[in-house]
Amino acid sequence: MINNESSSIVILGASGNLALTKLLPSLYILFTSGALPHNFVISGYSRTSMSNSEYRKLVKDNLKNNIDETLWVEGFLQEFLNTIHYYSGEYNSVEDFIEFHKVLDSISKNFPSQPNVLYYLSIPPSVFEPVINSLRECGAVTKGDLSTSVIVEKPFGYDTESAQALGKTLDQTFDESQVYRIDHYLGKEAIMNLMVMRFANLIFEPVWNRNYIDSVTVAWEEDKNIGSRGGYFDGAGIIRDVIQNHLLQILALVAMEKPSSYDSESIMSEKNKAVKSIEKITLENCILGQYTHGVCAGKPVVGYIDEESVPSDSKRETFAKIKCAINNYRWSGVPFYLQAGKALTKSTTEIIIQFKEVPGDIFLSPHHPNKMVIEVQPDAGLKFFITNKVPGKGMVLKDVALDFSYVDGFNKTMPGAYERLLLDAIQGDKTLFIGYEELIHSWEIFTPILEKIDSGKADVFYYHAGTYGPEEANRI
Numbered sequence: 001m002i003n004n005e006s007s008s009i010v011i012l013g014a015s016g017n018l019a020l021t022k023l024l025p026s027l028y029i030l031f032t033s034g035a036l037p038h039n040f041v042i043s044g045y046s047r048t049s050m051s052n053s054e055y056r057k058l059v060k061d062n063l064k065n066n067i068d069e070t071l072w073v074e075g076f077l078q079e080f081l082n083t084i085h086y087y088s089g090e091y092n093s094v095e096d097f098i099e100f101h102k103v104l105d106s107i108s109k110n111f112p113s114q115p116n117v118l119y120y121l122s123i124p125p126s127v128f129e130p131v132i133n134s135l136r137e138c139g140a141v142t143k144g145d146l147s148t149s150v151i152v153e154k155p156f157g158y159d160t161e162s163a164q165a166l167g168k169t170l171d172q173t174f175d176e177s178q179v180y181r182i183d184h185y186l187g188k189e190a191i192m193n194l195m196v197m198r199f200a201n202l203i204f205e206p207v208w209n210r211n212y213i214d215s216v217t218v219a220w221e222e223d224k225n226i227g228s229r230g231g232y233f234d235g236a237g238i239i240r241d242v243i244q245n246h247l248l249q250i251l252a253l254v255a256m257e258k259p260s261s262y263d264s265e266s267i268m269s270e271k272n273k274a275v276k277s278i279e280k281i282t283l284e285n286c287i288l289g290q291y292t293h294g295v296c297a298g299k300p301v302v303g304y305i306d307e308e309s310v311p312s313d314s315k316r317e318t319f320a321k322i323k324c325a326i327n328n329y330r331w332s333g334v335p336f337y338l339q340a341g342k343a344l345t346k347s348t349t350e351i352i353i354q355f356k357e358v359p360g361d362i363f364l365s366p367h368h369p370n371k372m373v374i375e376v377q378p379d380a381g382l383k384f385f386i387t388n389k390v391p392g393k394g395m396v397l398k399d400v401a402l403d404f405s406y407v408d409g410f411n412k413t414m415p416g417a418y419e420r421l422l423l424d425a426i427q428g429d430k431t432l433f434i435g436y437e438e439l440i441h442s443w444e445i446f447t448p449i450l451e452k453i454d455s456g457k458a459d460v461f462y463y464h465a466g467t468y469g470p471e472e473a474n475r476i
Contacts, residue, residue: 006039006115007426008108012131013122014044014055014086018153020062022184023120024084026418028063031080032071035423039111043104044086055086068413091123092130097138116147118425125155129169136173144175151180151425154245155236156434159450160443167436180425181434185246185349187417189406190380192432194253194351195267197374197382205258207355209330214369216254217352218247220340224347225291225301225465226318231309237317237453242340244446248275249434250351250376251336255326264430272438277328278336281449283458287473289319291343294465301343301465315460317453318342321473324445339473343465349376365397380406380414 009027011019030036044055060081064072087103089096108115117140123131135141141148152170157163170179185191198204207213220242226233233241249271256274259266292303305312319341326336351374358369371385382404390396406414424432452458461470 005037006108006111006113007037008041008043008104008115008117009426010043010045010104010117010119011122012045012091012119013124015046015048015050015058016122018122019044019120020059021066022416022418023122023422024059025063025066026416026422028067028077028080029071029416029419030423031083032073032076037115037426039108039113039115040083041104041107041115042084043100043107044084045089045100047088047090049088050086052084052086056081056084059084091127092134094134094137097134097140101138101140114147116149116426119148119150121150121152123153128166132169132173141173141178143173144177146177146428149178149180149425149428150174151182151422153182155240156181156245156439157443158236158240160440160447163439163443167440176436179436180430181436181439182421182425183245183249183434184417184421185376186249186432186434187419187421188376188380189414190374190376190382191250191253192420194250194374195262199258210332210334212355213334213353214356215335215337215352215354216251217337217339217354218250218254218350219337219352220247220349221344222342222347223297223344223466225296225343226304226307226310228308230307233318234310234314234316237450238320238340238342239317239322239446239450239453243320243322243338244442246349247338247340248442248445251278251324251338252438254351254353255331255336257330262431264433267431268433268435268438272435272441274326275438275441275445277326277331278441278445279325279327280445281322281324283449283452285323285325285476286449286458287321287470287476288317288453288458288460289341289463289470289473290314290316290460291318291341291465292462294343294467296343296466303465304343315456315458317458317460319344319463319469319473321469321476323476337476339469341469345466345468347378350374351376363395363397365395367397368399 011023013019027036027042060077063077085103085107087100089100119135121128121131157166198208252271252274256270259270290304294301304310304318305314321337321339324336324338326334353372355370367387368385373383375381375383384402385399386402387397388400390398421432449458461472463470
């Protein structure tokens with residue numbers, strides 16, 4: 001049973017970049033807003049040797065660089081830092097985990113009730129299995145006991161087989177009801193609003209189908225090159241890094257049927273049905289690209305194969321455009337495009353709903369079909385393009401945008417994705433997390449082409465850094 005009065009948050013991999021720049025700043029913001037349980041403690045565990053005071057100083061330094069200065073309140077800050085404790089140990093040492101949990105027990109013994117424990121696995125895939133095994137063997141976790149849960153960060157495997165192996169490792173220690181697979185894109189306001197927009201507004205449902213929608217595009221662009229991530233990225237590529245997870249999750253929310261109610265079980269069920277209906281990707285419906293030298297954001301950029309830790313003969317894709325087909329009654333015949341790329345013209349994520357042309361158009365003045373653009377980042381918003389008459393003599397038509405900005409519309413700063421998702425996990429709400437069955441279906445869609453890409457059987461086209469990607473992307 002979830003205890004909302006007392007919480008123990010355990011960050012495994014506490015000295016890493018994710019913990020210091022995302023998780024702890026998000027927890028601090030939740031703390032300052034009074035959203036966390038009255039009794040809570042944050043415990044960090046990693047291999048880096050340092051004292052409590054040294055770790056708290058490290059946290060403080062990173063908070064200063066990763067939160068809005070208006071939240072920098074010394075009283076709040078010191079109180080927050082006092083809740084943080086650090087322990088250094090090996091990931092494969094059951095003895096270290098036993099000693100660590102003795103410390104946890106001593107810290108929370110003064111709580112009025114036994115706290116629920118949330119483990120956050122902010123660790124590389126290479127140590128995932130030993131950490132899970134150590135948690136089980138030290139007696140910290142009881143399978144099926146909802147007072148103990150775990151958040152798992154991507155990558156959730158490398159292909160279908162590795163994802164299943166990862167699931168088997170988790171299943172030895174945790175029940176599926178205790179597992180929270182996090183994709184931070186699901187915590188972004190524009191993504192969370194997709195269901196509200198679709199199912200709380202009567203005007204959209206009648207036209208949200210193959211009769212009125214011509215195509216759907218989910219596009220992720222970044223104007224940065226790979227930089228120091230070459231070692232990781234060359235083993236993954238843009239499809240594994242962005243498309244198979246972030247963009248596919250967005251597609252599922254666009255395509256899913258209306259759930260019977262707004263609860264985690266109903267929503268996860270409908271998302272899973274949508275993903276299961278997507279046909280396996282073929283190379284004929286996939287254009288791959290790799291950037292060469294150019295200029296990004298005003299700075300010269302070397303080609304991908306000249307990046308640090310990238311082999312000089314690498315064919316790894318830094319750009320991909322994939323045409324997906326959903327085999328169900330609502331979406332049959334409507335192409336869904338998933339597109340992502342590094343070293344492009346700008347950094348943005350958006351969803352483009354392209355509507356069909358009006359049949360029997362009576363106007364001679366040129367104009368375009370309606371289009372909806374849902375802007376996910378950097379600035380969340382919504383644009384709906386409609387055709388209007390230009391004031392004056394004659395019948396001249398022009399496409400204009402009905403433009404809505406979240407920041408302007410609500411006059412408030414958008415909360416970070418990790419804030420929302422961490423709070424949901426603490427409260428036991430799995431609505432915005434990924435289920436095991438959906439995860440496996442998502443890998444089954446992409447694994448066939450990934451195997452061909454990895455074995456060098458796919459064509460890779462080239463584009464200069466700072467451009468829109470390879471020209472060949474227009475083929476599909």
